[in-house]
């Protein structure tokens with residue numbers, strides 16, 4: 001039989017949104033499917049609580065056997081976690097919570113969990129970075145068989161948050177004893193608010209070249225696609241609907257069209273109601289850029 005001609009892989013933009021797990025993690029996949037997601041991000045538990053009761057076997061089975069499975073599902077850690085908290089109670093809880101969330105992520109088979117590196121709370125960036133590295137080493141050492149990676153998210157730089165500069169993410173990865181278990185998530189709104197101007201194609205690719213140089217594009221695990229209500233360099237984290245904020249459509253067009261990102265999941269974290277109407281609109285805008 002003649003072999004089939006080699007055709008290029010279909011353009012699979014791995015595009016989707018963050019979805020609520022209310023009603024169980026399988027529900028998130030159903031929600032994602034209903035708006036056409038090929039990539040879905042979830043919290044592995046209620047994101048405003050430190051700890052959760054274990055997944056029921058039925059919940060895990062429903063998730064694993066869902067017929068609404070997108071090409072990729074990954075997780076985002078709770079916003080409460082601060083791996084360089086100065087308050088000892090919060091610090092200990094943060095480490096325990098990250099460990100527990102990584103275990104839950106492994107139960108769901110998620111490849112990585114996005115994590116905000118931390119906020120130094122006045123202790124200074126160097127102290128904060130050192131504590132984050134120590135915490136990651138501690139947590140990852142406690143899970144020798146853990147498969148889920150940690151994707152450090154570049155932040156907007158609000159308050160004392162660490163990770164608004166590529167160099168800070170690079171320091172964490174370089175100093176951590178488990179660099180193979182670390183990757184990075186880039187959020188367009190955070191980049192812009194942190195002062196990385198991505199508002200034209202040329203500026204976007206300059207910023208990405210800087211990321212390539214300081215961190216390395218092979219570390220990129222995911223894009224968060226959000227426009228920004230806040231101005232360039234404002235260090236304010238306010239997500240806006242795609243094309244309705246201060247960034248404009250240029251970087252979204254580049255990210256959607258570039259072959260380089262075709263296998264990198266891209267998810268929205270924009271405001272929405274329960275009927276997901278806003279997701280439909282935002283995903284439509286993004287697809288129209290292809």
Ligand code: ZN
Nearest residue numbers: 076114116153
């Ligand atoms: Zn985040």
Ligand code: FE
Nearest residue numbers: 153187224269
């Ligand atoms: Fe984000």
Ligand code: FE
Nearest residue numbers: 187190237239
């Ligand atoms: Fe954000």
